[in-house]
Amino acid sequence: MARHFVPGQRQARGAGFTLLELIIVIVVIGIIGVVASARIQDDTGYTEYSLQFRFLSTLRNIQGKAMQDNRAGYCYRTIVSSSGDGAYGPTVVNYSSANQSASCGATIATNAPTFLAARGDEIGGKEVSVAFSEGVASPSYIDFDYLGRPITSSGSCASNICRVTFSGTATVGVCVESQGLIYAC
Template identity: 30%
Template sequence: MIKTQRHTGFTLIELIVVLVIIGVLAVSLVPRFFDGSGTNEYLYRDQAFSLVQRRQIQAMQCTNCFPVGVQVDSISINPAGSPGCENTATRLCISNRDRSSVQLSPTAFTVDLYFNNLGQPIGKGGARICQNSCQINVQGSVTLSICIEYEGYIHLC
Protein backbone atom coordinates (compact mmCIF):
# COMPACT_ATOMS: atom_id res chain seq x y z
CA MET A 1 0.00 0.00 0.00
CA ILE A 2 1.44 3.32 -1.06
CA LYS A 3 0.77 6.28 1.14
CA THR A 4 0.73 9.62 -0.55
CA GLN A 5 1.94 12.39 1.61
CA ARG A 6 -0.18 15.51 1.37
CA HIS A 7 1.56 18.81 1.89
CA THR A 8 -0.61 21.46 3.47
CA GLY A 9 0.32 25.07 3.91
CA PHE A 10 0.37 28.38 2.13
CA THR A 11 2.00 29.07 -1.17
CA LEU A 12 4.57 31.81 -1.50
CA ILE A 13 2.14 33.99 -3.46
CA GLU A 14 -0.51 33.76 -0.73
CA LEU A 15 2.02 34.76 1.91
CA ILE A 16 3.21 37.74 -0.14
CA VAL A 17 -0.37 38.95 -0.73
CA VAL A 18 -1.16 38.75 3.00
CA LEU A 19 2.04 40.64 3.88
CA VAL A 20 1.22 43.36 1.34
CA ILE A 21 -2.31 43.76 2.80
CA ILE A 22 -0.94 43.94 6.36
CA GLY A 23 1.65 46.51 5.23
CA VAL A 24 -0.96 48.73 3.58
CA LEU A 25 -3.18 48.61 6.66
CA ALA A 26 -0.24 49.35 8.95
CA VAL A 27 0.82 52.39 6.92
CA SER A 28 -2.70 53.84 6.77
CA LEU A 29 -4.07 53.00 10.24
CA VAL A 30 -1.16 53.08 12.69
CA PRO A 31 -0.64 56.88 12.49
CA ARG A 32 -4.23 57.39 13.64
CA PHE A 33 -3.42 55.79 16.97
CA PHE A 34 -0.52 58.16 17.61
CA ASP A 35 -2.06 61.37 16.25
CA GLY A 36 -5.16 63.01 17.71
CA SER A 37 -6.09 65.02 14.63
CA GLY A 38 -9.72 64.53 13.78
CA THR A 39 -10.62 63.15 17.19
CA ASN A 40 -9.65 66.09 19.40
CA GLU A 41 -12.34 68.23 17.80
CA TYR A 42 -15.04 65.81 18.95
CA LEU A 43 -13.68 65.81 22.49
CA TYR A 44 -13.55 69.62 22.70
CA ARG A 45 -16.98 69.99 21.12
CA ASP A 46 -18.55 67.61 23.64
CA GLN A 47 -16.89 69.41 26.55
CA ALA A 48 -17.94 72.82 25.23
CA PHE A 49 -21.50 71.57 24.70
CA SER A 50 -21.67 70.39 28.32
CA LEU A 51 -20.32 73.68 29.66
CA VAL A 52 -22.76 75.83 27.68
CA GLN A 53 -25.69 73.64 28.74
CA ARG A 54 -24.53 73.82 32.38
CA ARG A 55 -24.43 77.62 32.28
CA GLN A 56 -27.90 77.72 30.70
CA ILE A 57 -29.30 75.47 33.44
CA GLN A 58 -27.67 77.66 36.10
CA ALA A 59 -29.33 80.72 34.57
CA MET A 60 -32.74 79.02 34.62
CA GLN A 61 -32.35 77.93 38.24
CA CYS A 62 -31.39 81.36 39.53
CA THR A 63 -34.36 83.57 38.61
CA ASN A 64 -33.32 86.66 40.64
CA CYS A 65 -29.64 86.66 39.66
CA PHE A 66 -27.67 88.60 37.11
CA PRO A 67 -27.75 86.69 33.79
CA VAL A 68 -25.33 83.78 33.67
CA GLY A 69 -23.25 83.18 30.58
CA VAL A 70 -20.07 82.06 28.89
CA GLN A 71 -17.11 83.85 27.39
CA VAL A 72 -15.73 82.23 24.23
CA ASP A 73 -12.35 83.06 22.74
CA SER A 74 -10.10 81.13 20.38
CA ILE A 75 -8.68 78.79 23.02
CA SER A 76 -11.14 78.70 25.93
CA ILE A 77 -14.71 78.80 27.20
CA ASN A 78 -15.07 80.37 30.63
CA PRO A 79 -17.87 81.67 32.81
CA ALA A 80 -18.68 85.18 31.58
CA GLY A 81 -16.59 87.85 33.25
CA SER A 82 -13.83 85.50 34.43
CA PRO A 83 -11.05 85.19 31.88
CA GLY A 84 -8.40 82.56 32.20
CA CYS A 85 -7.32 79.31 30.70
CA GLU A 86 -7.60 76.21 32.82
CA ASN A 87 -9.53 72.98 32.61
CA THR A 88 -11.99 72.62 35.46
CA ALA A 89 -15.62 71.63 35.83
CA THR A 90 -16.69 75.12 34.75
CA ARG A 91 -13.99 75.98 32.20
CA LEU A 92 -12.57 74.52 29.01
CA CYS A 93 -9.11 75.33 27.70
CA ILE A 94 -7.58 73.95 24.53
CA SER A 95 -4.31 72.33 25.64
CA ASN A 96 -1.02 73.82 24.45
CA ARG A 97 -0.24 70.85 22.21
CA ASP A 98 -3.59 71.20 20.38
CA ARG A 99 -3.64 74.98 19.90
CA SER A 100 -1.99 74.81 16.50
CA SER A 101 -4.64 72.40 15.20
CA VAL A 102 -7.85 73.23 17.14
CA GLN A 103 -9.52 76.59 17.72
CA LEU A 104 -12.88 77.82 19.01
CA SER A 105 -14.83 80.57 17.30
CA PRO A 106 -18.23 82.07 18.09
CA THR A 107 -20.61 82.86 15.24
CA ALA A 108 -23.44 85.44 15.44
CA PHE A 109 -22.24 86.75 18.81
CA THR A 110 -19.03 88.42 19.85
CA VAL A 111 -17.34 86.95 22.92
CA ASP A 112 -19.94 86.87 25.69
CA LEU A 113 -23.13 84.85 25.53
CA TYR A 114 -25.58 85.13 28.43
CA PHE A 115 -28.82 83.32 29.23
CA ASN A 116 -31.92 84.78 30.86
CA ASN A 117 -34.04 82.91 33.41
CA LEU A 118 -35.93 81.20 30.57
CA GLY A 119 -32.70 79.84 29.13
CA GLN A 120 -32.87 82.11 26.09
CA PRO A 121 -29.63 83.60 24.75
CA ILE A 122 -29.15 87.29 25.45
CA GLY A 123 -26.36 89.79 24.99
CA LYS A 124 -24.49 91.63 27.71
CA GLY A 125 -27.12 94.38 27.77
CA GLY A 126 -30.01 91.94 28.15
CA ALA A 127 -31.33 92.08 24.58
CA ARG A 128 -32.28 88.81 22.92
CA ILE A 129 -29.76 87.53 20.37
CA CYS A 130 -29.36 84.51 18.09
CA GLN A 131 -32.25 85.37 15.78
CA ASN A 132 -30.84 82.99 13.16
CA SER A 133 -29.05 80.63 15.55
CA CYS A 134 -25.71 81.30 17.23
CA GLN A 135 -22.88 78.83 16.88
CA ILE A 136 -19.69 77.90 18.64
CA ASN A 137 -17.39 76.27 16.11
CA VAL A 138 -14.59 73.89 16.99
CA GLN A 139 -12.21 74.16 14.05
CA GLY A 140 -9.49 71.67 13.28
CA SER A 141 -9.11 69.06 10.57
CA VAL A 142 -12.91 69.02 10.68
CA THR A 143 -15.24 71.81 11.80
CA LEU A 144 -17.86 70.86 14.37
CA SER A 145 -20.52 73.20 15.67
CA ILE A 146 -22.75 73.75 18.67
CA CYS A 147 -25.96 75.60 17.74
CA ILE A 148 -27.88 77.80 20.16
CA GLU A 149 -31.35 78.63 18.89
CA TYR A 150 -33.32 81.82 19.56
CA GLU A 151 -35.60 80.10 22.10
CA GLY A 152 -32.67 78.51 23.96
CA TYR A 153 -32.46 75.05 22.40
CA ILE A 154 -28.79 73.98 22.39
CA HIS A 155 -27.81 71.14 20.08
CA LEU A 156 -24.95 69.70 18.06
CA CYS A 157 -25.20 70.76 14.43
Protein backbone atom coordinates (compact mmCIF):
# COMPACT_ATOMS: atom_id res chain seq x y z
CA MET A 1 0.00 0.00 0.00
CA ALA A 2 1.38 3.42 -0.97
CA ARG A 3 1.83 6.10 1.58
CA HIS A 4 0.15 9.38 0.92
CA PHE A 5 0.92 12.79 2.22
CA VAL A 6 -1.35 13.79 5.06
CA PRO A 7 -1.26 17.46 6.14
CA GLY A 8 -0.01 17.96 9.72
CA GLN A 9 1.79 14.60 9.80
CA ARG A 10 5.59 14.37 9.69
CA GLN A 11 7.15 12.39 6.92
CA ALA A 12 9.85 9.86 7.77
CA ARG A 13 13.23 10.93 6.35
CA GLY A 14 16.40 8.95 5.95
CA ALA A 15 19.07 9.87 8.46
CA GLY A 16 22.63 10.70 7.30
CA PHE A 17 24.24 11.89 4.10
CA THR A 18 23.88 10.59 0.60
CA LEU A 19 26.88 9.12 -1.19
CA LEU A 20 27.00 12.13 -3.52
CA GLU A 21 27.16 14.58 -0.60
CA LEU A 22 30.02 12.64 1.00
CA ILE A 23 32.00 12.56 -2.25
CA ILE A 24 31.56 16.32 -2.74
CA VAL A 25 32.75 17.06 0.81
CA ILE A 26 35.82 14.81 0.40
CA VAL A 27 36.73 16.47 -2.92
CA VAL A 28 36.38 19.98 -1.45
CA ILE A 29 38.53 19.08 1.57
CA GLY A 30 41.15 17.58 -0.76
CA ILE A 31 41.29 20.75 -2.89
CA ILE A 32 41.64 22.96 0.20
CA GLY A 33 44.40 20.68 1.53
CA VAL A 34 46.40 20.81 -1.70
CA VAL A 35 46.16 24.61 -1.95
CA ALA A 36 46.97 25.15 1.73
CA SER A 37 49.98 22.80 1.77
CA ALA A 38 51.44 24.46 -1.34
CA ARG A 39 51.10 27.89 0.27
CA ILE A 40 52.55 26.76 3.60
CA GLN A 41 55.61 25.19 1.94
CA ASP A 42 56.36 28.27 -0.20
CA ASP A 43 57.71 31.33 1.64
CA THR A 44 57.80 33.56 -1.45
CA GLY A 45 56.95 37.10 -0.43
CA TYR A 46 57.18 36.37 3.29
CA THR A 47 60.96 36.40 3.54
CA GLU A 48 61.16 40.15 3.00
CA TYR A 49 58.68 40.84 5.80
CA SER A 50 60.50 38.45 8.12
CA LEU A 51 63.81 40.20 7.44
CA GLN A 52 62.17 43.60 7.93
CA PHE A 53 60.74 42.58 11.31
CA ARG A 54 64.06 41.09 12.44
CA PHE A 55 66.02 44.15 11.31
CA LEU A 56 63.62 46.43 13.23
CA SER A 57 64.26 44.29 16.28
CA THR A 58 68.03 44.42 15.75
CA LEU A 59 68.14 48.21 15.46
CA ARG A 60 65.88 48.72 18.47
CA ASN A 61 67.98 46.31 20.52
CA ILE A 62 71.25 48.09 19.67
CA GLN A 63 69.64 51.51 20.16
CA GLY A 64 68.39 50.46 23.61
CA LYS A 65 71.85 49.27 24.63
CA ALA A 66 73.39 52.57 23.47
CA MET A 67 70.90 54.56 25.53
CA GLN A 68 71.62 52.52 28.67
CA ASP A 69 75.41 52.64 28.43
CA ASN A 70 77.22 55.96 28.11
CA ARG A 71 80.80 54.68 28.41
CA ALA A 72 83.15 56.53 26.06
CA GLY A 73 84.79 54.65 23.22
CA TYR A 74 82.07 52.05 22.64
CA CYS A 75 80.16 51.77 19.39
CA TYR A 76 76.64 50.42 19.34
CA ARG A 77 76.84 49.44 15.71
CA THR A 78 74.84 47.39 13.25
CA ILE A 79 76.67 46.50 10.05
CA VAL A 80 74.56 46.42 6.87
CA SER A 81 76.21 44.75 3.89
CA SER A 82 74.64 45.16 0.47
CA SER A 83 77.43 43.28 -1.29
CA GLY A 84 77.28 39.60 -2.18
CA ASP A 85 74.18 37.97 -0.75
CA GLY A 86 73.78 40.76 1.82
CA ALA A 87 73.85 40.52 5.59
CA TYR A 88 73.29 42.56 8.74
CA GLY A 89 74.12 42.28 12.41
CA PRO A 90 75.96 43.81 15.37
CA THR A 91 79.74 44.02 15.60
CA VAL A 92 79.79 42.45 19.07
CA VAL A 93 77.31 40.83 21.39
CA ASN A 94 79.32 41.24 24.59
CA TYR A 95 80.08 44.88 25.52
CA SER A 96 82.65 44.10 28.19
CA SER A 97 85.78 46.27 28.43
CA ALA A 98 87.78 43.63 26.53
CA ASN A 99 85.51 44.13 23.52
CA GLN A 100 85.61 47.94 23.40
CA SER A 101 87.67 48.19 20.19
CA ALA A 102 85.77 45.31 18.56
CA SER A 103 82.50 47.16 19.15
CA CYS A 104 83.65 49.71 16.55
CA GLY A 105 84.66 47.03 14.04
CA ALA A 106 83.59 46.60 10.43
CA THR A 107 82.41 42.99 10.54
CA ILE A 108 79.36 41.26 11.93
CA ALA A 109 79.93 39.28 15.13
CA THR A 110 80.18 35.58 14.33
CA ASN A 111 78.39 34.69 17.56
CA ALA A 112 75.46 37.07 16.96
CA PRO A 113 72.17 35.29 17.62
CA THR A 114 69.68 34.91 14.76
CA PHE A 115 67.31 37.50 16.21
CA LEU A 116 70.07 40.12 15.82
CA ALA A 117 71.68 39.07 12.54
CA ALA A 118 70.90 37.66 9.12
CA ARG A 119 73.58 36.02 7.04
CA GLY A 120 73.88 35.81 3.27
CA ASP A 121 72.24 32.39 2.97
CA GLU A 122 69.12 33.77 4.65
CA ILE A 123 68.98 36.83 2.40
CA GLY A 124 70.57 36.10 -0.97
CA GLY A 125 69.75 32.41 -0.69
CA LYS A 126 66.08 33.41 -0.68
CA GLU A 127 66.61 35.71 -3.70
CA VAL A 128 66.29 38.88 -1.63
CA SER A 129 68.62 41.85 -1.97
CA VAL A 130 69.54 44.46 0.63
CA ALA A 131 70.09 48.16 -0.06
CA PHE A 132 71.10 50.77 2.52
CA SER A 133 70.82 54.42 1.62
CA GLU A 134 71.01 57.80 3.27
CA GLY A 135 69.90 60.13 0.50
CA VAL A 136 72.60 59.76 -2.16
CA ALA A 137 75.15 58.05 0.10
CA SER A 138 75.32 54.33 0.82
CA PRO A 139 76.65 53.88 4.37
CA SER A 140 77.84 50.54 5.72
CA TYR A 141 76.68 50.78 9.32
CA ILE A 142 74.37 52.51 11.77
CA ASP A 143 75.69 53.48 15.22
CA PHE A 144 73.58 54.98 17.98
CA ASP A 145 74.66 57.60 20.51
CA TYR A 146 73.56 57.70 24.17
CA LEU A 147 70.39 59.59 23.17
CA GLY A 148 69.43 56.92 20.64
CA ARG A 149 70.22 59.06 17.60
CA PRO A 150 71.70 57.34 14.55
CA ILE A 151 75.24 57.94 13.31
CA THR A 152 76.27 56.44 9.97
CA SER A 153 79.53 56.22 8.06
CA SER A 154 78.35 59.10 5.87
CA GLY A 155 76.44 61.25 8.36
CA SER A 156 73.65 60.99 10.87
CA CYS A 157 70.48 60.51 8.81
CA ALA A 158 70.01 64.25 9.41
CA SER A 159 69.45 65.46 5.87
CA ASN A 160 67.50 62.39 4.79
CA ILE A 161 65.96 59.40 6.42
CA CYS A 162 68.22 56.37 6.45
CA ARG A 163 66.49 53.46 4.73
CA VAL A 164 67.34 49.77 4.52
CA THR A 165 65.33 48.06 1.80
CA PHE A 166 64.74 44.33 1.36
CA SER A 167 63.69 43.53 -2.21
CA GLY A 168 62.51 40.24 -3.62
CA THR A 169 58.95 39.33 -4.54
CA ALA A 170 57.91 42.22 -2.31
CA THR A 171 59.85 45.36 -1.37
CA VAL A 172 59.82 46.48 2.25
CA GLY A 173 62.02 48.78 4.26
CA VAL A 174 63.14 49.98 7.65
CA CYS A 175 63.57 53.72 8.13
CA VAL A 176 65.60 55.56 10.78
CA GLU A 177 65.05 59.27 11.32
CA SER A 178 67.66 61.70 12.62
CA GLN A 179 66.16 61.80 16.13
CA GLY A 180 66.21 58.00 16.44
CA LEU A 181 62.71 56.96 15.40
CA ILE A 182 62.90 53.47 13.84
CA TYR A 183 59.92 52.17 11.89
CA ALA A 184 58.80 49.95 9.02
CA CYS A 185 58.42 51.86 5.79
